[in-house]
Amino acid sequence: MAKAKTQTATFTPQQAYTPVDSDFVLKKDAAIEVDHNFASQSVWKDITTRFKKKKSGVVGLWIVLIIVLMAIIGPHMNGYDYSTQDLKSKNLAPRVPGIEKIGILNGDEKMSTSTGTNTVNLYEEQGLDDTYYWFGSDRYGRDIWTRTWQGARVSLIIAVAATIIDMVIGMSYGLISGYFGGKVDMIMQRILEVMNGIPRLVIVTLLLLILKPGMITIIFALMLTEWVGMSRIARAEMLKLKEQEFVLASKTLGARPFHIIFAEILPNIIGPIITQVMFSIPTAIFTEAFLSFVGLGIPVPQCSLGSLISDGYNSFTTHPYQIVAPVIVMALLMLSFNLIGDGLREALDPKMKEM
Amino acid sequence: MGRTGNEPLLKVEGLKQYFKVNRNFTVKAVDDVSFEIYPGETYGLVGESGSGKSTIGRAIIRLYDPTDGKITFKGTDISGKLNVKGNHMLRTQMQMIFQDPMASLNPRKKVEDIIGEGLDINHMYGSRAERAEMIRNILKKVGLAPEHAGRYPHQFSGGQRQRVGIARALVMNPSLIIADECISALDVSIQAQVVNLMKDIQDETGTAYLFIAHDLSMVKYISDRIGVLHLGHLLETGTTDEIFSHPIHPYTRSLLSAIPSPNPVVEKKRVAETYDYASSGIDYNKGTSHHVEGTHYVRCTDEEYARFLKAAEKEVS
Amino acid sequence: MDTREKILDIKNLDISFKTTAGYVHAIRGIDLELHKGETVAIVGESGSGKSVTMRAAMGILAKNAVVNSGTINFTYRHDDGSEEKVEILTKDKKWIRTHINGKRMAMVFQDPMTSLDPTMNIGNQIMEGMIWHFHMPKEEAHKKAVKLLEEVGINDAEARMKNYPHQLSGGMRQRVVIAIALACNPDLLICDEPTTALDVTIQAKILELISRIQKERGISVIYITHDLGVVAKIADFVNVMYAGKIVEKGTINEIFYDPKHPYTWGLLSAMPDLETDDPRLYTIPGSPPNLLHEKQGDAFAPRNKYALLVDDKAQPPMFKVTETHYAATWLLDPRAPKVEMPPELKARLERTKKSAGILGTGNSPEALAARAESEAKTGAAADRTERSGD
DSSP: OEEOSSHHHHSOOOOOOOOOGGGOSBOTTOSOOOBOOOOOOOHHHHHHHHHHHSHHHHHHHHHHHHHHHHHHHGGGTSSOOSSOOOGGGTTOOOBOTTGGGGTSSBSEEEEEETTEEEEEEHHHHHTOSSOOOSSOBOTTOOBHHHHHHHHHHHHHHHHHHHHHHHHHHHHHHHHHHHHHOHHHHHHHHHHHHHHHHSOHHHHHHHHHHHSOOSHHHHHHHHHHHHHHHHHHHHHHHHHHHTTSHHHHHHHHTTOOHHHIIIIIIHHHHHHHHHHHHHHHHHHHHHHHHHHHHTTOSSOTTOOOHHHHHHHHHHTTTTOTHHHHHHHHHHHHHHHHHHHHHHHHHHHHSOSSOOO | OOOOOSSOSEEEEEEEEEEEEETTEEEEEEEEEEEEEOTTOEEEEEEOTTSSHHHHHHHHTTSSOOSEEEEEETTEEOSSOOOHHHHHHHHHHEEEEOSOTTTTSOTTSOHHHHHHHHHHHTTOOSSHHHHHHHHHHHHHHTTBOGGGGGSOGGGSOHHHHHHHHHHHHHTTOOSEEEEESTTTTSOHHHHHHHHHHHHHHHHHHOOEEEEEESSHHHHHHHOSEEEEEETTEEEEEEEHHHHHHSOOSHHHHHHHHHSOOSOHHHHHHOOOOOOOHHHHOOOGGGOEEEEEETTEEEEEOHHHHHHHHHHHHHHHO | OOOOOEEEEEEEEEEEEEETTEEEEEEEEEEEEEETTOEEEEEOOTTSSHHHHHHHHHTOOOTTEEEEEEEEEEEEEOTTSOEEEEEGGGSOHHHHHHHTBTTTEEEEOSOHHHHSOTTSOHHHHHHHHHHHHHOOOHHHHHHHHHHHHHHTTOSSHHHHTTOOGGGSOHHHHHHHHHHHHHTTOOSEEEEESTTTTSOHHHHHHHHHHHHHHHHHHOOEEEEEESOHHHHHHHOSEEEEEETTEEEEEEEHHHHHHSOOSHHHHHHHHTSOOTTOOOSSOOOOOSOOOOTTSOOSSOTTGGGOTTOBGGGGTSOOOOEESSSSOEEOOGGGSTTSOOOOOOHHHHHHHHHHHHHHTOOOOTTOHHHHHHHHHHHHHHHTOOOOOOOOOO
């Protein structure tokens, strides 16, 4: 318990007043005010206040917003585009105008040769004085800065699209299964377990044999494998709420099952669902990256964070800078979504009732 | 208000509700219960936890499917499979008020949508303006201000939420409202408010109530007739007067005795009558109906009945 | 001359809670006393602050509580008879947990379902406190636990020690909770609405149990409830709370037979009376105020049929009715108009007083003498038998 620092901060003290004789009369129409309201803020304001309290969640949110912003404008910030190759400018180290004067990011890179390490500046060697690659260039001469943000754009689109479709399908599946219970639930859950048992890689590989590799295919593949988690959560929440009295009240008013599921119960589980979405997005990003890394991802010349990492992996020992940017961006994305999910989970589920 | 007709509005005959827990064990929540409710009257169904009173209420309104027995509502049999017309009548003419003011309102819906849900589902209005008008009127009737319509349940106190629950049931203009322990979760002073409100509504609209409660004190104020329930059996029925002035069954007497009286000097010396079914030697399954007087009936065996009457006489003398 | 030993002395307690919507001024100046061997009841609606006051005394306030002012003095005796007085609000939670909670002050909560640990059998739950506070060896603790179960009226105590909470009924669980509270021989037992969640027949038995324990052990009891009926059976003194303040306090007979505050009138009237055929219950309209926005003057004024103009301007002080009876209502000010309690309530009180053998109201010598006589009768009440097994 804390002692109050100033009395007035924690309550409004009564104003001093000395009653006079004329005060001692019965009030006309005393009492019977119509039952007045409890002033309290709306649910959402409560939630945002609690979310803001947890700093890590706010930080995560900012990082995600910045990356999203960069994914939109980044590829257009310098003159390069993501697929044009320029073999003359291949494997150049990062060089940023302005900062290069301090001595870093000036195009130098360390090369290990048989005689030891020495610093080399390919820009100077090739006479490219007016060429700047902010994150460097890859082995085909493509600008890594543009490709990184383009890759972030692709990864985000794939992850968010897949997760949202997952959410819709998984949620509906889980809600229906949980609401009807009995045989329906049993059959639906067994189907679920069978689907969950098949390894993801097998499904994706099979799909890619049938369908053309591309963004849609990957979204489809991710969707097929990730909905299970969402449906489990939805079903658990449904089981919790199914027997609540407001659901029974809806039944007594004549509501049909689908009305109850989607109009009554769904608004109450949005919280845990959105939290799960926040945790699913990093999983989707990572899965996509993994697929790209093993070569099952989006086709060249499109790039995603995973394919960039895969490209940069090959040159890791000679030109390590090529992998740094995409790795950092992907790590930040995954971390930030996890932080947001964490913050949301706490904000939506207050542990201690005040008072 | 008393009854306003001679034909029963609701007739429950031999209602049984069993729940199968596993292969070997079935819970007999309601075991052969019969009673009637007439239009415009209040029937108080009293029993402690485990008596089956809530189960009866939910079976009548068809949240459960009765295991056995017949329920007739407004002349229609509603205990079997319902056709569209029967379902519509049931869902509009019979309503329920629930116990927990927190859980009985959808936290994510505004009060006006909670109250209007029945109207929406059953298409009971022509225009949005008509709907808003109906909701406004009903809010006034239950003592809430019109601006409450746009708020959410968590912004209200328990008693106010219960009024919203009453409004939700009332806006449908039902002939029968089942009040399932609707005051148990409230403070005593708010309980009195809600009971007064329900009585006023009954005076105005002629709605009948099935008032389910776990103790006899509030029931006395609102009920015309009372049924005492224990372990799924209806032990004693009669008018409020008959039950309170001349209770026969020892369980009824223990319920009455348990009511605390606001009289400290007397109360401190008083010991409540106790009743333990397991050791009482009474068997509910063997009971038959015995007529005491007027509409007062007790369910027990002949031998038990003689015993109860003797004990009751001893008390009076 | 007050020769009673004072156990708990709360003075001018003032607490606010920090919530996301602002500060809620939950306790607005409370004075409360408890003497040895007495049962004091705190009666009020939800939100009146009755639970918060006792949580402050036990040192278990929520983290967002801010104590604006006040002292809570708790006096207890060591085994050697020496007295120890401690100011609860100055001690940190760890100290209170080690020295006071369980050992000197024990609390019985409302919901027996959630007060018991579902994963421990009840024997262990009773023994836990004894082992921790007194370092008692397990066999001794076990024997004591069995005796406690018998004391609270549970048959087959030895067999029940191995039961888990879900195997017991609500009434039995609450008896177990009381046994746990008594395990370390506390000086003060705080019961926070212990019977609200129970059936009415079980409630009657639990009340008889608490009253018997109090007489046998000589402990002091604070009983928190919103139901005045329950209070009539066990309390010696009553404090009526409204919106964080005590609005009336007095002996049980004074409060029930001669109430002075309109709120107390309302509470008494709201209790159904089995003796009459009144068609309506007189109730207090509206609901308790929101202490997020305090208003000037008496917090009860908006719901008070007998409010005066001054009730909107200034809070009433405590007016003295007798040595033990005080009420905070401007109606007791000499300048106030003479206001009678509602006629139905008056008639009811006349009836109850007659059946109790008390004559007249007020402070006339005959009335005082009659009251004293009836109080003596209550004090030497016949011993009660209490049947157990739930």
